[in-house]
Amino acid sequence: MDKATLHASREDYLEAILVLQKQKGMVRSVDIARHMEVSKPSVSHAVTTLKEGGFLTMDDDFFLHLTDLGRQVAEQTYEKHRFFTDLLTEAGVDPALAERDACRMEHVISQESFEHLKNAYKTKEE
Known part of the structure; x- marks a missing residue:
């Protein structure tokens, strides 16, 4: 996967989290998988990458939260x-x-x- 694709994918995941937070309030990985029509392992990999990049956090109940940068x-x-x-x-x-x-x-x-x-x-x- 090239840098531009990774960047676009990262933006798509962050955008999906934002949209889902507006709709549902709280967002878990399974919600993103359904919304984006991707596999749970794909979401898990993206979430790990986004957490490492400082774009989101996950609480003890596995809800995802955008950081200021992620938002x-x-x-x-x-x-x-x-x-x-x-x-x-x-x-x-x-x-x-x-x-x-x-x-x-x-x-x-x-x-x-x-x-x-x-x-x-x-x-x-x-």
Whole structure:
């Protein structure tokens, strides 16, 4: 697995934890596996990597909690995802395809370029 894929995967897991926390309050690995449609061993490996990287913690009841760093990455990724999904859907792209494409786009655009694009789009709407 190359560095970009690992990075995108890490962002996807953090984003999933953020979304699930908003929906359910508390999140366990099994919730992530169901949400992302991946195996429990895949989630276990990702959780270990994310804990080692300082992006999340696990309490004694096996609930996952984003650290400040993890929350920041998750929120940036989720914001990009929503922006691109909405933009593509408004342009007439099928919603399911818009979700898939947005998931790819959120990982390849730099934060700086995203901010400029978002600001330009806001200015255009006003």
